[in-house]
Amino acid sequence: MVVFYNPDAGCIERANRLAQWCRCVVVDNTPGREASARIGAQLDASIVYLPNHENLGIATALNVGIESLIADGFRIAMLFDQDSDSTLQLITGLADVAQAAIARGEPVALVGPAYEDARLRGLAPFVRFGYFRLQRVIPDGDVPIDVDFLITSGSCVNLACWRDIGPMDDSLFIDFVDTEWCIRAKSRGFRVLGVPWIGMRHELGDEPIRAFGRNYPMHSAVRHYYLFRNAVALLKRGYVPWTWKSTELIKLPVRILIYACFTPDGATHVKMAFRGLWHGLVGRMGPLRSR
The missing domain is CATH 3.90.550.60 (Spore Coat Polysaccharide Biosynthesis Protein SpsA; Chain A)
Structure with missing residues (x-):
């Protein structure tokens, strides 16, 4: 399919x-x-x-x-x-x-x-x-x-x-x-x-960006909202192993730094990432709805 x-x-x-x-x-x-x-x-x-x-x-x-x-x-x-x-x-x-x-x-x-x-x-x-x-x-x-x-x-x-x-x-x-x-x-x-x-x-994401000497897959600011929101949602679930959780806790702040310093219109990406963090914490799931 x-x-x-x-x-x-x-x-x-x-x-x-x-x-x-x-x-x-x-x-x-x-x-x-x-x-x-x-x-x-x-x-x-x-x-x-x-x-x-x-x-x-x-x-x-x-x-x-x-x-x-x-x-x-x-x-x-x-x-x-x-x-x-x-x-x-x-x-x-x-x-x-x-x-x-x-x-x-x-x-x-x-x-x-x-x-x-x-x-x-x-x-x-x-x-x-x-x-x-x-x-x-x-x-x-x-x-x-x-x-x-x-x-x-x-x-x-x-x-x-x-x-x-x-x-x-x-x-x-x-x-x-x-x-x-x-x-x-x-x-x-x-x-x-x-x-x-x-x-x-298979192409992963949009055109990658170069940061810290390597290529990173890139997505839209809206996709970064979902990435951060869902990461937090999974961090809260008991069946998700701490091996994954510990790695993701390390990667989340690194992603914020990459968005802020290496992404065109980085402020929008960072804003959406923090919005995703908040929605993940309060349990606001499903599609992102415009106000």
């Missing part, structure tokens, strides 16, 4: 290509019925198109698509952002790993590839949580690697455990949705596996 939000021609082309290889569900968060009609007319006839006519957030969109696949009897679901490049090798490779684990009776919730963003640092490592810093695991070898979370795009969900883990958290709307679901899955005894021999091209 693919989640749309104001897709361009390339996004539609990628969804149409995906439909040639497997059952494709597109959940569209683009606002407006006219936009939905225009987008739907450009999609392959085999695609199941589910327009929301408004931006309900990535979590809700994923839940809608996954419930559609469960209702149709599918046992696994591949999840993609609209800007991720899927290949037949990626789809079949991850499906084989997931189905083999399921056949062995292993409690695997999610498998996913290594992803590459050439704008940042090339092939990104897999991640395990550690106290005050992430443990980065080089994607190498021919054996799946136990990790603590995977990005949503390119991941393959074992739908047999969907009810046991529960859906994506709608209240988060966007940012840390994948992290929270993986943490919840692991807290309930399920495994999350990185597949080092399968790769995917």
